[in-house]
Amino acid sequence: MRKIDRVKWIANFDMEDLISSILQNGMLISMGLILVAIAVSWIQQGRVDLEQSLKAESIPKFLFGPFPLGGAPGGLPSVLVRWGVSVLMLTPYVRVAVSMVYFAYVERRWKQAILTGFVLIVLTITLLTDWV
Amino acid sequence: MSFEWLFLVSVISGFIGAMSGVGGGVVLIPVMTLSGIDIKQAIAVSSISILAVSCSAAPSYVRRHMPSLNTSAFLEVFAVVGAFIGALINLVSGRRLLFFLCGGILFLSSVLLWKRQDEEGARLTGQEKFSRWLELEGSYYDDAESRTIAYRGNHAFLAGALMFGTGLTTGLLGIGGSALTVLILEEVMGLPTKVSLTTSNLIIGVMALAGANVYLEVGLLNLQWVVPVILGVPLGAFVGSKLLVQLRNQIARLVLISVLIIWGIEIILHGMRGIL
Numbered sequence: 134m135r136k137i138d139r140v141k142w143i144a145n146f147d148m149e150d151l152i153s154s155i156l157q158n159g160m161l162i163s164m165g166l167i168l169v170a171i172a173v174s175w176i177q178q179g180r181v182d183l184e185q186s187l188k189a190e191s192i193p194k195f196l197f198g199p200f201p202l203g204g205a206p207g208g209l210p211s212v213l214v215r216w217g218v219s220v221l222m223l224t225p226y227v228r229v230a231v232s233m234v235y236f237a238y239v240e241r242r243w244k245q246a247i248l249t250g251f252v253l254i255v256l257t258i259t260l261l262t263d264w265v
Numbered sequence: 266m267s268f269e270w271l272f273l274v275s276v277i278s279g280f281i282g283a284m285s286g287v288g289g290g291v292v293l294i295p296v297m298t299l300s301g302i303d304i305k306q307a308i309a310v311s312s313i314s315i316l317a318v319s320c321s322a323a324p325s326y327v328r329r330h331m332p333s334l335n336t337s338a339f340l341e342v343f344a345v346v347g348a349f350i351g352a353l354i355n356l357v358s359g360r361r362l363l364f365f366l367c368g369g370i371l372f373l374s375s376v377l378l379w380k381r382q383d384e385e386g387a388r389l390t391g392q393e394k395f396s397r398w399l400e401l402e403g404s405y406y407d408d409a410e411s412r413t414i415a416y417r418g419n420h421a422f423l424a425g426a427l428m429f430g431t432g433l434t435t436g437l438l439g440i441g442g443s444a445l446t447v448l449i450l451e452e453v454m455g456l457p458t459k460v461s462l463t464t465s466n467l468i469i470g471v472m473a474l475a476g477a478n479v480y481l482e483v484g485l486l487n488l489q490w491v492v493p494v495i496l497g498v499p500l501g502a503f504v505g506s507k508l509l510v511q512l513r514n515q516i517a518r519l520v521l522i523s524v525l526i527i528w529g530i531e532i533i534l535h536g537m538r539g540i541l
Binding site: 153168211 | 313316317319320321323324325327328330334335338339341342345346349398399400467470471473474475477478479481486488491492495496499
């Protein structure tokens with residue numbers, strides 16, 4: 134990107150709008166998935182049956198563990214709820230990741246980029262590894 | 266506890282959490298534990314409710330440029346490490362003494378907030394070198410006062426150390442993160458109340474995530490309780506966040522003080538009854 138284009142792009146870019154959209158859409162997608170799960174549970178069983186514990190060693194296993202869909206305890210509704218919870222949990226993570234990219238590559242404010250980068254690393258470690 | 270009842274409690278907790286900046290657990294944990302749900306499971310569900318409050322209340326604040334992104338970037342470093350360690354401690358500890366201490370700290374905090382009567386406009390004070398280096402200053406447009414309010418954050422180093430303790434408390438207890446963060450932002454860093462409330466809404470999301478993942482790993486998140494919380498908290502938080510933007514500063518402060526006192530009483534009573 135030419136320098137003058139970059140300056141214009143930065144001037145028009147609203148970081149707050151982007152963060153706001155990430156948080157709002159993350160919450161809405163999460164709620165949507167859970168509402169669909171409730172509807173499917175109601176259609177399949179005539180009631181909402183959600184009595185089970187969520188457990189996984191890491192977010193990827195939590196998100197992708199219950200495949201094939203029919204194999205998960207609780208079936209499709211359980212899978213949809215897992216995805217809903219995962220989206221909610223990953224929303225602040227994505228917000229931090231986007232903030233870091235913004236500070237590093239758009240505003241070139243290295244102090245803030247390093248700080249958000251550290252937070253991102255800690256969150257990544259806790260999300261990807263089995264600590265307990 | 267039925268789905269419908271927990272959904273209603275979640276709506277109320279989301280409303281209070283967003284409007285006062287104390288997170289969702291203030292209502293949720295006492296109600297859940299008094300209904301016979303295990304405290305550790307209630308704390309785990311509370312961490313999800315904090316996530317929901319953060320994701321649903323923060324967007325409207327962020328769009329209005331109210332939170333200080335530089336301040337949240339700095340404080341999250343300490344908060345996230347504290348929250349993760351706190352959640353790990355939760356798994357191996359009895360917590361009655363910690364609840365008593367936490368209740369006492371909240372009473373003290375509410376007294377400090379009650380005594381201080383500074384207005385938003387008086388916030389543009391001097392700034393020490395480290396906070397200036399971190400660029401902890403900014404401004405926002407206050408709808409209630411119809412003017413732009415500039416501010417400078419101070420004492421960043423002390424605030425960072427205290428944020429580690431706040432993260433620890435949040436990871437351990439599932440409540441208090443937002444209330445204590447607001448206190449640090451207001452009392453230590455000298456930020457305006459609305460900037461403190463809205464910035465804390467961003468920070469608590471990251472803090473709660475660090476704790477929630479630990480609870481997920483040990484199976485403390487129960488679908489039966491997680492689902493009504495995820496659906497109910499955002500509804501209450503959405504209304505609460507709309508109200509905060511229009512509230513005058515003193516009202517936001519009074520709401521926060523009231524909630525701190527209620528939370529302190531709840532925690533001490535829980536400890537005395539030995540149901541923790």
